[in-house]
Amino acid sequence: MTGADRSLDAVVVGAGFAGLYMLHRLRRLGLSARVFERGGGVGGTWYWNRYPGARCDVESLEYSYQFSAALQQEWRWTERYSTQPEILRYANHVADRFSLRPDIEFNTRVASAGYDEAAGRWLVYTDRGQRISARFLIMATGCLSAANTPDFKGIDRFRGETFHTGDWPHEEVDFHGKRVGVIGTGSSAIQSIPVIAEQAAHLTVFQRTPNYSVPAGNGPLDRALEREIKADYAGFRARNKLMPVGFGSRHPRREDSALAVSEEERQRRYEEYWRLGGLLFMGAFADLGVNAAANATAAEFIRRKIHQIVKDPQTAELLCPDNVVGCKRLCADTGYFAAFNRSNVRLVDVSQRPIDEITSLGLKAAGEEHRLDCIVFATGFDAMTGALLRVDIRGRGGERLQDKWRAGPRAYLGLAAAGFPNLFLITGPGSPSVLSNMLPSIEQHVDFIADCLTHMRGVGHQTIEAQQAAEDDWVQTVNNIAAGTLYPTCNSWYLGANVPGKPRVFMPYLGFPAYVAKCEQVAAEGYEGFAFAG
Ligand code: N01
Numbered sequence: 414m415t416g417a418d419r420s421l422d423a424v425v426v427g428a429g430f431a432g433l434y435m436l437h438r439l440r441r442l443g444l445s446a447r448v449f450e451r452g453g454g455v456g457g458t459w460y461w462n463r464y465p466g467a468r469c470d471v472e473s474l475e476y477s478y479q480f481s482a483a484l485q486q487e488w489r490w491t492e493r494y495s496t497q498p499e500i501l502r503y504a505n506h507v508a509d510r511f512s513l514r515p516d517i518e519f520n521t522r523v524a525s526a527g528y529d530e531a532a533g534r535w536l537v538y539t540d541r542g543q544r545i546s547a548r549f550l551i552m553a554t555g556c557l558s559a560a561n562t563p564d565f566k567g568i569d570r571f572r573g574e575t576f577h578t579g580d581w582p583h584e585e586v587d588f589h590g591k592r593v594g595v596i597g598t599g600s601s602a603i604q605s606i607p608v609i610a611e612q613a614a615h616l617t618v619f620q621r622t623p624n625y626s627v628p629a630g631n632g633p634l635d636r637a638l639e640r641e642i643k644a645d646y647a648g649f650r651a652r653n654k655l656m657p658v659g660f661g662s663r664h665p666r667r668e669d670s671a672l673a674v675s676e677e678e679r680q681r682r683y684e685e686y687w688r689l690g691g692l693l694f695m696g697a698f699a700d701l702g703v704n705a706a707a708n709a710t711a712a713e714f715i716r717r718k719i720h721q722i723v724k725d726p727q728t729a730e731l732l733c734p735d736n737v738v739g740c741k742r743l744c745a746d747t748g749y750f751a752a753f754n755r756s757n758v759r760l761v762d763v764s765q766r767p768i769d770e771i772t773s774l775g776l777k778a779a780g781e782e783h784r785l786d787c788i789v790f791a792t793g794f795d796a797m798t799g800a801l802l803r804v805d806i807r808g809r810g811g812e813r814l815q816d817k818w819r820a821g822p823r824a825y826l827g828l829a830a831a832g833f834p835n836l837f838l839i840t841g842p843g844s845p846s847v848l849s850n851m852l853p854s855i856e857q858h859v860d861f862i863a864d865c866l867t868h869m870r871g872v873g874h875q876t877i878e879a880q881q882a883a884e885d886d887w888v889q890t891v892n893n894i895a896a897g898t899l900y901p902t903c904n905s906w907y908l909g910a911n912v913p914g915k916p917r918v919f920m921p922y923l924g925f926p927a928y929v930a931k932c933e934q935v936a937a938e939g940y941e942g943f944a945f946a947g
Contacts, residue, residue, distance in 0.1 A: 417546035421445045424537045424547040426523045429457015431553035431839040431855045438863040451522040456504040457555045463581035465608035467497035470745040475660045479650045494631045525805035553839045556847050559799025566770040577790045588612040591786040600744045602791035607748040616758045623734040625715050626744035630690025659925035660850035666696035671707035683714040691745030711738045722750040740903040796906040797842045797920045798822050808833035821918030825879035825887050834878040837862050842920040849925040875947025883942030895919035
């Protein structure tokens with residue numbers, strides 16, 4: 414292609430877990446590939462989300478790669494749920510173990526990419542002025558990697574320090590002696606608040622919507638369990654693959670309805686699953702995600718727990734959500750509700766009167782000025798589409814992905830978009846991604862793409878493109894499945910409802926095993942729903 418500095422088989426955008434494994438597979442196929450990463454290191458989400466208390470809500474023995482049996486055996490996790498520093502160490506270990514770094518360009522953002530139909534190649538531009546011609550463009554940009562800071566009035570006037578949980582500084586942040594404000598009460602806030610509360614002179618939490626949270630039950634990794642799993646890791650992975658969310662096979666989801674048992678049994682079951690911890694709580698009964706009356710019994714159980722933990726009844730009541738449990742992602746915490754018993758922590762309800770403005774000295778909310786030294790925006794992400802659409806991607810006829818997705822994202826299997834030949838999305842909208850265990854979902858997508866490239870090479874195809882009809886059907890399928898659940902009943906980031914003006918479309922595909930089966934069937938039938946050329 415004319416004007417390119419360099420020609421490659423594939424450009425991969427992002428060096429998180431998806432980009433790292435994609436690079437490994439591409440190399441093994443003998444293809445030339447380069448990864449461009451805006452951060453200064455590998456790890457993606459785990460490179461940026463360094464806020465105090467950050468850790469994963471899927472168990473470490475499951476939130477890890479399985480493509481290498483040796484890697485799986487040799488890596489030792491220290492806790493049941495890994496901390497962000499440990500996950501980042503793991504990502505770095507993988508990059509070194511498989512010698513991936515020479516093909517990764519750090520501190521380099523892919524700004525735009527345009528498809529040249531005549532050449533059948535992508536021309537990719539970086540913010541450092543590079544122009545790369547590539548046959549394939551593979552977006553490994555992550556689902557929760559574009560931080561969202563609401564457009565608060567006066568945000569630039571604040572004289573203190575500001576932080577975003579999803580874009581945390583790499584230097585140590587010390588809140589000792591400081592008056593800190595945290596805006597938001599999602600997973601990031603719920604993990605960071607207990608830690609910040611221990612340091613800060615005073616902490617004010619600004620809550621618009623309370624969230625359900627279940628204690629994670631974290632602790633040192635049980636070495637006997639580790640030995641047991643490592644003795645048959647493949648079997649363990651295979652059992653997890655059959656779980657609706659792709660993890661948790663050690664704690665089977667129950668088959669019965671919350672409404673089919675006695676009140677006594679229901680409470681006993683909820684206690685059992687409360688002790689299991691975190692996301693596993695949702696497995697207590699089979700119908701918590703689909704039956705509002707069943708879900709209401711779980712909601713009542715958690716609200717009672719909040720009232721038991723939080724001493725001030727008014728604060729406890731404010732912390733009690735009234736929506737469906739799990740409709741916004743259920744949080745997993747370590748000491749979240751108890752943090753509100755501390756004398757240096759205050760909860761401010763901004764549900765009725767939003768935050769008015771940020772001033773030079775703090776923040777005006779609910780008719781009061783709060784003096785602050787630091788503001789932490791725990792305000793989440795432009796999820797699933799944000800990072801993709803921050804790159805100006807233009808397909809056939811110069812069509813912009815931003816325009817194609819103006820009314821909501823449309824992608825076949827969450828992997829490819831009609832009008833954008835030779836573009837692959839790893840864990841894109843329309844795939845299980847955030848409603849599954851991300852690591853196996855990433856590996857499944859990367860393997861699908863690598864197998865597809867092998868197939869193309871075998872039959873001599875130059876381009877692959879999702880067919881419009883297949884894409885339309887798939888978007889409809891994703892919507893139909895979500896509509897049969899309680900997920901669309903609240904303003905979650907799954908729906909894009911957390912970003913003003915973002916179209917409301919339920920983005921993830923619900924059901925990991927069915928999704929994997931569909932991908933396998935598509936591949937077995939010669940990549941049904943895709944068109945090949947060349
Ligand atoms: O973001 P969120 P997050 N004024 O969108 C509030 C994953 N994750 O970073 O609910 C006032 O959940 C907003 O209020 P509301 C996990 O999948 C995983 O916490 O929109 N408040 C909400 O309270 C998670 O779900 C882990 O009314 C405003 C908060 O900001 C996902 O990332 C850890 C506001 C945003 O919550 C996102 O979590 C961390 C405004 N104008 C994250 N705008 C684990 O693995 C927004 N808010 C455990």
